[in-house]
Amino acid sequence: MGAGTPSASLVARVAALAVVMVFLQTGVISEVPVFGVAIDLSPLVVAFVGLQCGSVTGAATGFGIGLLVDLTLLQTLGLTSLIFTVIGYGAGRLRELRDPQAALTPLLVGAAAATASMVGYSLMEFMLGVDAPVSFELLRQIVVGVVLDTAVALPVWVLVRRWLEPTLPDDPRRRRRRAYTTGGLSPLSRT
Amino acid sequence: MYDKTVRRRRAVLVALVALSLILLTAYFGESPNGRLHAVQRDFLTVVSPIQEGANAALKPVRNMFGWFGDALHAKSQRDALRKQNARLQAELIGREDDERGYHRLLQLYHLDGGLHISDYRPVTAGVTAQAPNIWYATIDIDKGTSAGVQVNDPVIDGEGLVGKVTQAASDGAQVSLITDSSVAVSAMINSTGAPGLVLPKVGDPNTLLMQYLPANTPVSVGEYVVTSGTISSRGPSLFPRGIAIGQVSSVSEEAPYKTVEMHPLANLHGLETVQVLTATQGSAPARTSSVAAALPLGQSSEPGGGSGESQLASTGSGG
Numbered sequence: 001m002g003a004g005t006p007s008a009s010l011v012a013r014v015a016a017l018a019v020v021m022v023f024l025q026t027g028v029i030s031e032v033p034v035f036g037v038a039i040d041l042s043p044l045v046v047a048f049v050g051l052q053c054g055s056v057t058g059a060a061t062g063f064g065i066g067l068l069v070d071l072t073l074l075q076t077l078g079l080t081s082l083i084f085t086v087i088g089y090g091a092g093r094l095r096e097l098r099d100p101q102a103a104l105t106p107l108l109v110g111a112a113a114a115t116a117s118m119v120g121y122s123l124m125e126f127m128l129g130v131d132a133p134v135s136f137e138l139l140r141q142i143v144v145g146v147v148l149d150t151a152v153a154l155p156v157w158v159l160v161r162r163w164l165e166p167t168l169p170d171d172p173r174r175r176r177r178r179a180y181t182t183g184g185l186s187p188l189s190r191t
Numbered sequence: 192m193y194d195k196t197v198r199r200r201r202a203v204l205v206a207l208v209a210l211s212l213i214l215l216t217a218y219f220g221e222s223p224n225g226r227l228h229a230v231q232r233d234f235l236t237v238v239s240p241i242q243e244g245a246n247a248a249l250k251p252v253r254n255m256f257g258w259f260g261d262a263l264h265a266k267s268q269r270d271a272l273r274k275q276n277a278r279l280q281a282e283l284i285g286r287e288d289d290e291r292g293y294h295r296l297l298q299l300y301h302l303d304g305g306l307h308i309s310d311y312r313p314v315t316a317g318v319t320a321q322a323p324n325i326w327y328a329t330i331d332i333d334k335g336t337s338a339g340v341q342v343n344d345p346v347i348d349g350e351g352l353v354g355k356v357t358q359a360a361s362d363g364a365q366v367s368l369i370t371d372s373s374v375a376v377s378a379m380i381n382s383t384g385a386p387g388l389v390l391p392k393v394g395d396p397n398t399l400l401m402q403y404l405p406a407n408t409p410v411s412v413g414e415y416v417v418t419s420g421t422i423s424s425r426g427p428s429l430f431p432r433g434i435a436i437g438q439v440s441s442v443s444e445e446a447p448y449k450t451v452e453m454h455p456l457a458n459l460h461g462l463e464t465v466q467v468l469t470a471t472q473g474s475a476p477a478r479t480s481s482v483a484a485a486l487p488l489g490q491s492s493e494p495g496g497g498s499g500e501s502q503l504a505s506t507g508s509g510g
Contacts, residue, residue, distance in 0.1 A: 023245045026320035026331075032256040033460045036397050040323045056203045063207045071234045072242075073322045073329060074358050074365040077227050078214030085207045121324055125372075128219065137395035 047091040047113035048160040055092030062088030083120040110153025232360035239363035242319035311468035328371035339469040351435035351456035379419040404449040
């Protein structure tokens with residue numbers, strides 16, 4: 001297995017996560033609108049897989065989940081894949097470049113993923129030529145959607161992290177942090 | 192080593208984006224009978240039973256969330272419904288007498304041959320999936336061509352018009368809701384018969400627009416909008432007349448036409464069961480439609496006359 005190549009168990013867990021998430025989203029969550037908008041877990045899960053596993057796994061997961069959504073809902077094939085690939089890759093690059101550890105990171109990443117997803121859809125739909133009047137209500141829907149997705153970002157992050165963590169390769173940076181916070185590298189622990 | 196990782200990462204991104212764009216271009220360019228559409232339909236046939244099972248298993252969860260939402264709106268809905276009930280009771284009393292007279296006249300002139308929903312061979316289907324984003328107002332249902340469901344069949348529920356079938360596989364189908372940007376429905380104001388075209392208000396899944404109403408048409412808030420039935424020279428359409436679509440919520444004057452906003456009567460977010468009207472060629476509705484479509488312009492049997500034919504025929508995606 002080369003460096004950065006995801007293990008078989010990680011691939012299996014990500015695939016299971018994607019399938020369960022898509023069925024849960026299309027079968028339950030989409031049918032329960034809040035303030036007229038349905039919460040969309042898909043961009044959150046894609047972004048959090050990227051944030052947890054890196055850009056390559058994030059992009060591949062985004063493509064896979066996007067394809068699954070488009071196939072399940074008989075939508076324009078490739079549209080969701082394109083948007084989610086970019087989201088997964090972006091979140092993965094954030095982890096690789098900055099490795100943010102702040103408690104609010106999942107919240108901000110979730111908000112960014114939801115915004116990218118909704119704005120991306122809107123732009124693509126306009127480019128593909130939606131033949132209908134567009135209202136200012138669209139902006140409200142996007143804002144409400146982003147707020148709702150951000151509100152559920154933390155619990156989704158916790159679930160995704162717990163599900164994937166056992167299969168992730170041990171990251172030296174994470175080990176260092178763990179050691180420090182538990183006292184392993186603290187000067188006090190050496191006395 | 193670092194260079195190799197960077198190259199690999201970039202290659203994966205470029206490959207996935209390119210693949211998405213190829214899929215997008217090919218899908219957008221091909222006809223609904225094309226290869227990618229067929230793959231989607233086959234996929235739907237495979238996952239439809241799984242979705243059905245998952246839906247049944249997750250129904251308690253959905254009901255629980257739905258219950259919270261319903262409880263929040265219950266009080267305001269109750270007050271509005273009480274007012275509506277009082278108004279409708281008064282209307283009902285006034286119309287019962289008219290109805291008796293109407294039926295007497297129908298019997299007298301042997302005219303009671305009108306079409307009913309049951310003539311359109313309704314097939315009851317369960318909803319297995321709903322699109323999550325505001326750009327796709329679609330649902331998947333668990334009945335397909337094996338149950339007689341065809342593309343363009345109208346879909347209703349107990350409250351009114353839901354949408355129409357846009358793709359059909361053997362054991363499942365996709366329904367575009369009336370709030371989807373690809374759907375337009377020929378309609379009329381129920382009280383006056385004034386014709387117009389109902390379109391979605393993109394970005395607002397709870398509102399529809401009725402456009403191209405003649406400027407001198409009297410319309411007031413609270414009136415009902417129903418389907419006017421489509422008659423098109425491009426081929427018989429089996430969209431029944433008189434299915435409730437929505438209730439007018441506001442009216443705006445835009446000379447030379449009037450535009451009204453309305454709320455759909457069907458609860459498009461909480462659909463569990465729908466009916467697909469599957470009347471086929473040779474059925475009574477089809478014969479009626481084809482006879483009407485064969486009439487020259489200006490002799491349409493629809494209220495609104497010939498202008499309705501040309502307008503409705505232009506609504507390729509409409510019903």
